[in-house]
Amino acid sequence: MPATPYLRVDLARLRGNIRAAADLAANGGVGLRPHVKTHKCVEIARLQLAAGAVGISTATLGEAETFVRHGFDDVFIAYPLWLDTTSAGRLTDLTGDARVAIGVDSVEGAANAGRLLGGSAVELLVEVDCGHHRTGVPPEEVVAVATAAARTGLSVRGVFTFPGHSYARGAPAEAARDEAAALSRAAEELTAAGLPPRVVSGGSTPSLAHSDLGVLTELRPGVYVFGDAQQWELGVMPPSAVALTCRTSVVSHAGGRVVLDAGSKVLGADRAAYATGYGRLPEHPEARIVMLSEHHAVVDLAGAALPPLGSRLDVVPNHVCNAVNLVDTLFAEESGELRAWPVAARGLNA
Amino acid sequence: MPATPYLRVDLARLRGNIRAAADLAANGGVGLRPHVKTHKCVEIARLQLAAGAVGISTATLGEAETFVRHGFDDVFIAYPLWLDTTSAGRLTDLTGDARVAIGVDSVEGAANAGRLLGGSAVELLVEVDCGHHRTGVPPEEVVAVATAAARTGLSVRGVFTFPGHSYARGAPAEAARDEAAALSRAAEELTAAGLPPRVVSGGSTPSLAHSDLGVLTELRPGVYVFGDAQQWELGVMPPSAVALTCRTSVVSHAGGRVVLDAGSKVLGADRAAYATGYGRLPEHPEARIVMLSEHHAVVDLAGAALPPLGSRLDVVPNHVCNAVNLVDTLFAEESGELRAWPVAARGLNA
Known part of the structure; x- marks a missing residue:
C-alpha cells in the first residue's frame, strides 16, 4: 500500500458514473465530450471513450497536447485562449493528429486567432455567458464574434457555455434552464445570420440531469466521473x-x-x-x-x-x-x- | 519567456528577505531553521544556508528525503509523524547522511517511535500547542511525552510549537506572546524533570518580528522568503x-x-x-x-x-x-x- 495520504479511485464506482452519463447522453441523442481536466488521466479518458464519448474537452493547450500524444484524436479546448505565435504553432501542430477546436469570446479574440491560425484546420466555438458571469458573450453578441471568425477563414463549429452557477444549493435546475435559454437564443441568432451551429455545447455535473437535450447537442461534464464533497x-x-x-x-x-x-x-x-x-x-x-x-x-x-x-x-x-x-x-x-x-x-x- | 501562467521569483527581493530573517536570528543569538515546505526548492534552501541557517525544517518525510539527497545534512521534520515499519526505515536511512529529528505530540506517538526507531540516531522534539489548537500538547503535558520518549532510548532534543493563530488581523504580537509563554513553561517543566531542552523552537512569518528570543533558541518561518497576499x-x-x-x-x-x-x-x-x-x-x-x-x-x-x-x-x-x-x-x-x-x-x- 502507498504511504498516506494518497488518492484512491474505486473503479467499480468510476465505471458506474461513466456509464450513467454515457447513457444519459445516448438516450437523449446528444454527444458526450467529457472534460478531462477533472482527472487528467489517460486511463480514465479511455474508459470514457469506450463508453461512447465523442471526444474530450480540455481547459488548456498542455492538457490537449498530452491527450493527443496518447492517441486521442478529437479535442475541444473549452477556453477562450488568447493566442500568440508560440501557442498558435502548438495548436496547429496538434491538427496533424487530431480534430481540434478552441473557444473564443470576443471579436478581437476571433481576429487574433484568424491572424495566427491562418488556413489551419482549427475550429472555433463561440462562448456564451448563460448566467455564470465568468467568460463568454451574451447570446445577442454571438453573431458578431462568429462573423469576425468566419471572415478570417476559420470554421465556426458552433457555440458553448458553462452553467457554472449550478454550483449553489438548489440552483442546478434553474442553471440548466438558463443554459438552454442562452444557447437556444445564440443558435437562433447564428442560424438567422447564415452561420448555423453544428454543435451547441453545454453541461456541468450539477446541472447534468436537468440539461435540455432538445437544445444542446453536446454535454461536457467533468466531475461526474468521481464526484466530490x-x-x-x-x-x-x-x-x-x-x-x-x-x-x-x-x-x-x-x-x-x-x-x-x-x-x-x-x-x-x-x-x-x-x-x-x-x-x-x-x-x-x-x-x-x-x-x-x-x-x-x-x-x-x-x-x-x-x-x-x-x-x-x-x-x-x-x-x-x-x-x-x-x-x-x-x-x-x-x-x-x-x-x-x-x-x-x-x-x-x- | 514561458507561456502564462507561470510563477516568477524576483531574486533580488528573495535575497533581501532571506537576509532580513538571517539578520534577525543572528542579532538575537538564535538559530534559523527555515521551513522549506514553502519553496520545496534546493536552490532557495542553499541561499538560506549560505545566509547562516542552521538547518532546514520540512513537513514530510518525502521533503526530507529530497533535501538530504541534495546534500542537506540537518533536517527537522516539524510534524508529529505516526510511524510504521516503512516510514521508520526511510527515516533511519536518512540518518546515514544527515542529522534528523521529528516531532511527537503524544505518549503513544513517543512509544511507537521508540519501538520502530530502535537505537537509531533520530531525535524527537515534543510539540506544544501554544494557542493555534491544531496539534501539540499543552505545556504541562510535555514531560509525560518526553519521558515516554526518553524511556525508549530516543534522544529528546527539546520542544517546538507553531503559533499559527498569528494568521489573523492584529494577531501576530499576541500569538508571539502565547508562543513564548507556552514554550517557556514547557522548557521549565522539562528542566525540572531532568530533561532540559537543548532546543526551544518556534516561529511563523506573521509573528517573526515579535518572537521572544529570550525564550526561543530556534526560529522556523517559511513564507518569509517570498511573502504572499x-x-x-x-x-x-x-x-x-x-x-x-x-x-x-x-x-x-x-x-x-x-x-x-x-x-x-x-x-x-x-x-x-x-x-x-x-x-x-x-x-x-x-x-x-x-x-x-x-x-x-x-x-x-x-x-x-x-x-x-x-x-x-x-x-x-x-x-x-x-x-x-x-x-x-x-x-x-x-x-x-x-x-x-x-x-x-x-x-x-x-
Missing part, C-alpha cells in the same frame, strides 16, 4: 457514488479531536460558500473537517469515539479537480488490487 | 517585498471585467477569513480578484481602464506555499534573465 453537499451525487477518496492516517488526538495527515496539499484548499467544511468523511457523515492546513485536517467527529492513532480514515475532497491536480499518481482499486495511474496532464496550466 | 493583507510584508508572483495573460473582457488565465490550479484556492479576494495585483492595489475557478481569475479593477486582451498582469497568490506546490518549475529572474528552478519536493505529501 461539493456534489455530495449539493445533493447531486450521493456519497455511495463518490469514486475518489483520499486515504489518510490519524496522526494526533490533540485537544480531543482527530488530526489527519492530509491537508490542502493533497485535498486542495477549496471551500465554496455552501460547503460545510474542508471535505467529508464517508464513514462519519456527521463529522466535519473544521480546520485545514497544508498537512493537517482537524476533524470534529460529532461525538463519535476517536479512531486510534495510526488508523486509516478516508476523506472525500471538496473539489476533486484540484485534489487530482496535486498528485502524480492515482491508485485505482478493483477487487482489492491497486493499479497506479499517472495523472499525465498534472500541472499543465498553459 | 496573506502577508500583505496582514500587514506583515509590504507588496514591495513580495518576491513571487504569477505572471498571467488577459484572456477576456467579458462583462466589462478582466479575466486572467490563472486560476486555482496555479494560484491555489486558499481564501482565509481575512482575505479580501483570491490574490492581489501589485500594479493595481485597489483591484480584487472576485471570482476564481481552475483557469480563470475574474478581476474587479476598481474603475481602472481594462488592460488590453493578451497583455500581461502579475498576481500575488494568497498562500504562496500552495501555489508553489502546483508547479514543477519556478522562474527566477535577475537582471532580466530567467533561470528555471525545479520545485524538487513538489507533491511529496508522504
